[in-house]
Each structure stands twice: as structure tokens, then as C-alpha cells.
Amino acid sequence: MKKLLLVAAALLATALPVSAQKLVIKGSDTLGAKLVPMLAEEYKARNPGVSFEIAAEGSTTGIAAITDGTAQIGMSSRRAKTIEISAARAKGVTMKPTIVAYDGVAVIVNQNNALNALTKSQVEKIFTGDITDWSEIGGSPGRISIYTRNTSSGTYSDFKELAMKKRDYAGSAQKLAGNEQIVAEVAKNPNGIGYVGLAYLKEPGIRVVAIDGHSPTKEAVLAKNYPYARPTFYYTNGDPAGEAAKFIQFTLGEEGQKIAEKIGFVPLK
Amino acid sequence: MPPASNDTPTPEQAQKPFRVRKERTRFLGLTLDECIQAFFGGNAFVAVIVLALITVFLFREGSAFFGQNRDNLTIYRRAGLEYVDIIRQQEKDHAALSRYLSAIRLATLRHYLDHEKLPNAEAQKQLVDFDDFATRYGDAIEDLRGLASELGEAAVAIKTRHQINLDAGENRRQLLAAGKPDEAASIRIEEIDFEAELALIKDTLPVYEEIASDLGKTLAEVVANPPALPTPELRARIDRFESLNRDYLATFPSTLERLKTWDHRKPVPLTESFTAFIFGRQWLTASFWQDWYGVLPLLSGSLLVSVIALCLAIPLGVGAAIYINQLASPAEQRLIKPTIEFISAIPSVVLGFFGIAVLGEFLRAASGWSWLSWFPGFPFAERLNALTAGCLLGLIAVPTIFTLAEDAINNVPRSFKEASFALGATRLQTIIRIIVPASLSGIVSAILLGLGRVIGETMVVLLCAGNRIAIPDFSTGLGVVTQPVHTMTGIIAQELGEVARGSVHYRALFVVGLLLFFIALTINFCAQKIVRKYKISVG
Secondary structure (H helix, E strand, O other): OHHHHHHHHHHHHHHHHHHOEEEEEEEOHHHHOOHHHHHHHHHHHHOOOEEEEEEEOOHHHHHHHHHHOOOOEEEEOOOOOHHHHHHHHHOOOOEEEEEEEEEEEEEEEEOOOOOOEEOHHHHHHHHHOOOOEHHHHOOOOOEOEEEEOOOOOHHHHHHHHHHOOOOOOOOOOEEOOOHHHHHHHHHHOOOEEEEEEHHHOOOOOEEEOEEOOEOOOHHHHHOOOOOOEEEEEEEEEOOOOHHHHHHHHHHHOHHHHHHHHHHOOEOOO | OOOOOOOOOOHHHHOOOOOOOOOOOOEOOEOHHHHHHHHHHHHHHHHHHHHHHHHHHHHHHHHHHHHHHHHHHHHHHHOOHHHHHHHHHHHHHHHHHHHHHHHHHHHHHHHHHHHOOOOHHHHHHHOHHHHHHHHHHHHOOHHHHHHHHHHHHHHHHHHHHHHHHHHHHHHHHHHHHOOOHHHHHHOOOOOOOHHHHHHHHHOOHHHHHHHHHHHHHHHHHHHHOOOOOOOHHHHHHHHHHHHHHHHHHHOHHHHHHHHHHOOOOOOOOHHHHHHHHHOOOOEEOOOOOOOEEOOHHHHHHHHHHHHHHHHHHHHHHHHHHHHHHHHOOHHHHHHHHHHHHHHOOOOHHHHHHHHHHHHHHHHHHHHOOHHHOOOOOOOOOOOOOHHHHHHHHHHHHHHHHHHHHHHHHHOOOHHHHHHHHHOOOOHHHHHHHHHHHHOHHHHHHHHHHHHHHHHOOOHHHHHHOEOEOOOOOHHHHHHHHHOOEOOHHHHHHHHOOOOOOOOHHHHHHHHHHHHHHHHHHHHHHHHHHHHHHHOOOOO
16 A cells, blocks of 8 residues: 555656656757747747757757657758658658748858859859869969868758759868858958858858859748758658647747748748 | 583683684675775776776777778779769869969969069959960860769769668568568569669760860860960979870870779779778768768878877976976975966866967967968968867877876986986986986876877867868978868767768777777877886886
8 A cells, every 4th residue: 555655656746747848859050059949939938838958960960869759850951861761761750841941051251352252163163172262263362261061960961962063072171060160260261261051141250152143132042043042841750749749830930930030041931 | 410500600611712803794705804805896897897898899889890881882883983983083183284274373363463563453364365275274174074974973873772772671671670571571672783784884985985085185285375474484384284284195095994994893802991991091971972981181180280289298298397396496396286287177178169269360360470481381371270279289288298207207216316416417417317318218108198198189179170181281391280180089079970870981980989099009008018118126
């Protein structure tokens, strides 16, 4: 009898904190650095009792987390590869993407660099290492310093597909961990060039480059004029359910899209 | 008669043997002393066991890499990517010549801007002929590039189908293991006939021959009329370009020969997988084409920052140790010693942050000072490079070297010093000729342990070394220190978040870890051996 009471008390103690819901969101640095934390704050303000755990270490980690079941939502700035989808299916997980916003990848140079317009072919040649000096494209002489993300970033492989025709980065490219670091280095290096998401264009010290005459603005991306734009996703195991579904609805709704636009993403409409 | 049961002891009972030892309380058959002994001995044993487990774990995870890398290299050959890369190499050599042309253009531009003092627009106008020449030279490769691109797509398609087959096989194995034989049987795996698929690629050889001979003719024509250049040295450079171009055209027959004799059936031995790792000059992952796992760029990066760190830390650490132990007053000793030892307490990530925010900026500004311009490689543009990381690592190594060197100097017997003074030597002579040589083995061991500390440092190099995965360019001599590098520890930290468990990339990172483990083991072994062998025996 005493044992039964003890067991019942233990069960009650573990069941009590159920009212505090926890959403684990892992994945892309592009989404997870600014957008998702701000959405989480807004959502928490409206629905107290929900806590968030957001870890932004790269799109690959988000997709892996959904496959392993360690997160309810996986943020990704690229589509899941077939290998990842089949690995998930082997574990009984169906990867379901939901597009939350469009992100442009903007090419940035130092603000003292006279060039502010490049063609797609010039961008490809610079990042693959075919062109190594600014004077070859009409700038003042100086060796081009290329700053890229590292291999766990979705932006890293997306940029290869969008801008470099799937060729490999130049051997002289320096791999940095996040968008902020790229902005910091390009701002301090007069010969620097790099790529960042649209949310980071207002930082001091950098200048945004127009590609083929189009600047990375919301209108250009929606009209499909700016070439380096891609959708960003939430991945879930099957159709989203429970608290995750409500959060995704909030993101796709009017307030969520307004927050995305304020940060610099391109909303779905 | 029965013995009387009264209180006073009988004479027999008074004869009992006299016990010296006390009856000890025994717990599980051991006395308290033996328990304590077992506790300490057990802890020591557990430490050794944990080390053995770590070694076994590293080996287990890493050794499967060589088999997987061999599969990686085998599919590179069998799907035809090696064939396409032979053609691509020809394209890359042409691109290198184009870059040489660009360098000449840059030198000419410099001449117009600096010597003839023309404005930028005017100088660009003077270069129109040169640009025309360069464009015609560059455009000649378009046909070959188109062919390589088509063949490349075909090869990648074969490789992708092979990969899908592998995934399907794995899927089927997992379903069978989960006990679902019907679903497992429903997964279809179509066998790839590499011979037939590659025939499509190899059949383009006549097309390649034609393109190559056209390319040779066009390049010879273009180079026969070089543009006019203002100074003799620029004209000499164009002449050199002409001879380089001739050499390039001379390689065409051998390339054709290689393509003709290329055989996709040639097997890849396991030793090639090993040498491709140890001597591979390229570490390229997440590529749409082919992944390469060569550790040489990472190893050279690690060694470069370690050498820079030691060059800074040895004079500072050993010098401080000699000063503190032999020359300093007690007040100075009380002040300096704890301060140096405090450096080892600073978290390395804080030092890394300091490096980005303060030291990198300062070094780059310093490289622009005119009185430092004699140093090769100054001024440099990137503030995250081997020099920044090396300075911080040197700072981290100083406390290690200082503490151990000071210990070694302290252990020199006092009689040596007294004998030296008795013979009339000055203080400096005693230090330089007697004490330091006597403690040299300890100092060398301290330096080796400092090296071991520095090679294993991760956070500082991840933040400050620049992360360029390429063998540093030693052609500028000492200027190599201003280049960004990537270390072995940095690559593990940076890429471990991305890899799928059990994939070839995952295991490659473990083998890099294994290599670091061996390097640290060797350094420590040498350090201990040197101390033991050359230790001065007292009396």
C-alpha cells in the first residue's frame, strides 16, 4: 500500500509540468539567428506556457535532428537531399517541408570598393578562383579575399548551385562560421567579398552588389529578377501537429510574415 | 569432577596466549587499510582503462575510413570522373596561363598608373589591345570546356545512380533487420553496367581529338601576335608567356595518350587509400563532383601555427624561467611568477575573441607601417591569418614552458653553482655555461610539452587562423606567416556538426583525430625519454 502511494506520487510529480510546453527547433543559421528567435518571442508573448529551445548550427543539423527525433521543427535554408530523405524513411520519419519565406543571398563588398555591380559570370569566376585580382574586372588593384560559410551551412551549398554552376569554391576561400563573421571581415578588408542573407545588409562598412542590374530587394526577389534567391523551410516529421503546428501557422500568418519582412526576408506574398 | 563455574579464572584459563595484534574489523574480507589502498589503486587503474578505451574507440571509428575511402576512389574511377578530370586538368592549365596574362595586365596597369601617371580611365583605354588579346586567348577554351561539362554531367549521373543503389541496398538491409521482408523485397535495385555507360563517354574521344587540335592551332595563332608593351621587362614577361604556352601545347599528345589508355577496371588498392589521405594535397568535402580527403593542407597549417607559436614562446618562456630562477629579487619573483601562471588560467575562447577584435586589427595596421615594409608579405589584407593565431598560441604556450623550464633549472644541484663560483666565474658565466646546459634536457622537454599543448589547441585557431583549406604558399619565404591556414583541430570542430554518422567524411574526421593523437603521443614520449636519458645524476 505504501509502495503504491509512492509510485502514484512519483507519477503525479512527473506529470505536473505538462502545462509548460517545450518546442525544440534546430537547424539553419540563416533562419535561426534572427528570424526564428523573434518569432518565438512574439509567440511566447501571446501564448505563455510555451518555452522554446532554438539551436542554429547549420541546415544539415536541422534535418538530422528531425530524422533522429531530437527536434520538432527543423529549420533549413536548402531542400533535404535524397540521401537524407531516404535515411529518414528508413527510420520511419517522413520529411515534410513548409516554405516560410524567401531568402536572397546578397553578394557584399567593402564600402570603399568602387564596384557595386557585377554580372553573374563575374561572380562565378570570382568565387571559383578564375579571377584573383580586382583589377581584372575594372577595380583598383588588390588580391580578392573570398569569405564563405562552412560546410554545415545550407547557404554554402545553395550558393554553389545558384551562382557557381555547382563548381567548387576557390582553394583560397576562407571559411567562416556565420553571417555576422562574414560581414565583420568584409567590412574590415578593403579587398574582401562574401555572401550573406538579406537580413544582414544594413550593417555598417559593407556595400551590396547588384547582380545583372538587379539589387536584392523584396520586389526583385518576388518578381524572380534577382537570381540568387531561394525558399527557406521548416521541416517536420509528417504533417505538423500540436504546438509545432500552431507555431508554424503563426509564422505563415500575417504577424509572422510581417516580422520576416522587417528583418529582411521576403514574405511569401 | 566437572570444572567449578565461578568468576575467578582457573589456572588453565590464565595460561591463554598473549595476543599482540588487535582483532581488526573486516569489511568484505578487507581491513580498513586495505580498503583505502584498493580505492587509490582502483582510481589509478580506472584512469589507465579510460585512456585505453579512448584509444580503442578512436581506432574503431577511424580505421573503417580506409575501406570507405577506397570505395570513394573506386567509384571516382568507375563512373568516369577520372576520365573527365584528365580533360578538366587541361582546361585548368589553360586557366593558369590566363591568370598569368592577368598578372601581366596588372603589372602594365601599375606601370601606367605609377610611372606614366595616367588616370585610371585613360590607363584602361591603353590596355584595350591587351584585353582583346587576352579575350581571344581565353575564349579559345570554350569548346573544350563545353565538352568537359557535358561529359562531367554524364559521369555525375552514373555516380548518382550508383549512390542511389547503395542507399536502396542499405534501406533493404535495415528493413530486413526490422523484420519486414515484404517491404524489403519491394525495393528495386537496378544493376549498373559500367562498361556500357562508360562507352558513351569514351566514344567521344574522336570529338575530343578534334577539339584539342583546333585549340592547339587557335592558341598558336593568337600567341603569334602578342600585344605591344611599354617596357622591356613587360616584354620579357610576354616572351615567357609565349614559352609557357609552347610547353602547354606540347602536353597535348600525352593527354591524348592518357585518355586512350585509361581503363576503368584498374583496381584501387587499400594502400592507395592510405597514401591519398596522408599525402593528399586537397581536402574538399560537400562537393557536387568528388570529395577528396587529403590531410596535408591541415597538417601543414597545424605545423605552421605551432612553429610560429614556439618561435615566440621559447625566448619568452625560457628567458623568463632563467631570469626568475637565477637573477630576480624575491619581490620580483613573487610578482612575476604568479602573473605568468595566471595566463594559463585565461579561457582560450576569450583569447580567441581578443585575437579577432584587437590583435588581428593591430597586426594588420602594423603591417602597413613603412618601417616594417621590408618584411616579406607585409602589408597584408586579411586580419585572420597564421600570424594572429600563432601569436595567441605562443601566449598560451608561455606558462607551460615557463613552469617546466623553471622546474628543470631549479633541479640543478646547488653544488654545481657553488663549485662554479668557487672557481671564480661570474654570475652570468655560471648561468650560461653551467646551469642552462645542465638543465637542458628539462628545458627541451618543456618546449616539447609546450608544442604538444599548442598543437591540440582548437578554439583559438578556429576563430583566428582564417580557415583557408590549402597548403600555405611557401614561395614568398617568410611571408607565408601572413596567410590564412586551417588546422587539424579546427577542421574537426568546424565539420563535425555536419557529417552523417558512419559516413566517409565522419570517419575521415576521426582519422584526423587519430593523427593528432599520435602526434601528441610521439611528442610526450620524446619529452619523457629525453628527460630520463639525459638527466644529470646527482653524486
